[in-house]
């Protein structure tokens with residue numbers, strides 16, 4: 001067993017605990033689990049960070065290429081962003097059951113994939129890679145927070161929940177979904193622009209409608225559409241939640257599906 | 271109050287504030303094309319166009335053009351007529367940035383040039399050898415013949431066939447050394463020359479016709495190497511019509527150490543087959559044919575370049591930056607400066623049960 005997998009074991013325990021505790025809290029009227037949930041999510045992030053850092057030092061390159069690397073680095077960013085939101089923005093805690101389960105599933109998926117290393121192509125040696133990847137991760141993280149709140153807004157489970165910590169005014173929740181979606185839109189725009197600059201330098205074209213570019217643009221359009229529709233047709237909580245979930249699903253498929261199933265992949269991603 | 275009554279009452283409410291100002295200060299012909307409903311429709315149409323294009327459908331291109339035109343008209347009308355843009359300067363700036371971006375992209379479409387060509391070490395750039403992939407109607411100019419001379423080509427590999435950096439050196443017309451590598455094109459007169467993964471060996475041949483004293487020099491490109499390593503052969507008809515077959519046998523690719531691909535990997539020996547008889551030539555050796563003789567000058571590397579020219583690139587980047595900065599300001603103003611309403615909501619955030 002190498003150092004990498006060694007750090008993933010405590011991470012597995014932390015993500016399992018976070019998922020179980022966030023479910024448990026829904027039905028427990030007396031105890032406040034928020035410290036434990038926030039703590040386990042951030043602990044999971046810490047262990048994944050140590051695993052990634054050790055691997056990075058060993059091989060001299062970051063987790064940017066293989067399916068395993070993309071999954072594990074996304075798990076790191078999702079749990080860091082959600083963990084920080086959980087600690088500093090109390091209203092986002094209502095999304096913990098969805099977010100924690102998503103992170104656990106992502107962890108299990110990553111554990112199933114081959115952790116082997118592949119050398120980065122020379123076109124990856126550019127600062128634009130960093131801007132592109134960091135803002136992509138920030139976008140996905142904000143989407144996760146928005147979606148987890150959206151899921152809570154429409155879940156029928158709400159009726160059975162006893163904990164007082166989940167009793168927020170729906171308008172406040174809606175406002176939060178909009179805030180996180182708007183920030184996600186900003187980050188997504190930065191990601192697209194940095195990706196275009198990188199593609200121009202690497203392959204001599206800034207946009208070529210390859211499957212990844214096409215789906216990333218459609219995700220961006222969906223968010224732009226949502227931001228405009230909001231002014232024309234007041235969206236109810238249900239539509240808003242479905243919209244946030246739709247954007248998250250699209251983004252999820254774009255990040256983890258398209259580059260790995262397409263016959264004509266984005267040259268930078270694989 | 272039951273919810274249905276509330277909705278009915280809200281629908282009947284007279285337009286107030288910004289909406290009333292919009293109606294009062296703008297004629298209907300400007301208000302109608304500025305509607306946000308058209309924006310939603312335009313964005314949907316654009317999405318449909320993008321999806322259709324990704325499925326290689328011709329209609330997709332048209333849908334994209336039509337939707338962008340619609341959005342541009344819609345946005346122009348809104349920028350003039352929607353008072354919201356006057357009270358939110360960052361939102362205004364962001365939409366102006368979007369309009370500039372659309373104009374820059376459209377100009378780029380009309381003036382873009384894309385092409386590719388192959389060149390051998392020591393050869394001068396010749397625009398007539400460029401194969402055009404795409405050329406806008408605003409015709410661009412390619413650099414003149416001899417704008418640069420191809421220098422040495424080196425490609426580093428990790429063990430096996432893992433390609434690392436490509437270094438292609440060029441000598442500019444003023445004698446200056448320059449070059450192109452992965453992610454860093456050579457830029458001459460706004461034309462960007464990108465190295466590609468396409469490269470291989472080429473045999474330099476000079477042809478001496480029997481009746482003339484002057485020779486012509488040419489390069490014959492073997493198939494890409496190392497991608498087609500086992501197929502390093504080509505057929506060539508000499509100027510006198512003799513059919514020849516050339517072959518080279520490059521050195522074995524190191525499987526357990528880093529290596530560099532250069533002309534030296536080629537083995538420097540040319541096997542020439544004529545009428546079933548194979549002769550091997552060293553650099554400088556001559557083979558006589560019916561109408562003349564050719565001399566094998568040696569083996570060099572060739573490399574493929576892609577040329578891209580789009581005068582709108584910097585405009586697109588600048589407009590995208592305007593969009594980003596204004597969007598960031600708009601969102602910060604909207605969500606970070608807490609409104610009285612949101613403070614009130616936050617103060618009552620927990621429902622007493």
Ligand code: HEM
Pocket residue numbers: 182185224227228231304305306309313341342344345346348352354361365368597604
């Ligand atoms: C793809 C193109 C477009 C993008 C990405 C875009 C993006 C945005 C964004 C992010 C906002 C801010 C929403 C918020 O504060 O929550 C906004 C608002 C707005 N946009 Fe656009 N926009 C686009 C095209 C247009 C067009 C064509 C129009 C023409 C009418 C338009 C008119 C407006 C108006 C009037 C608002 C203010 C809405 C309000 O807050 O009530 N936009 N847009």
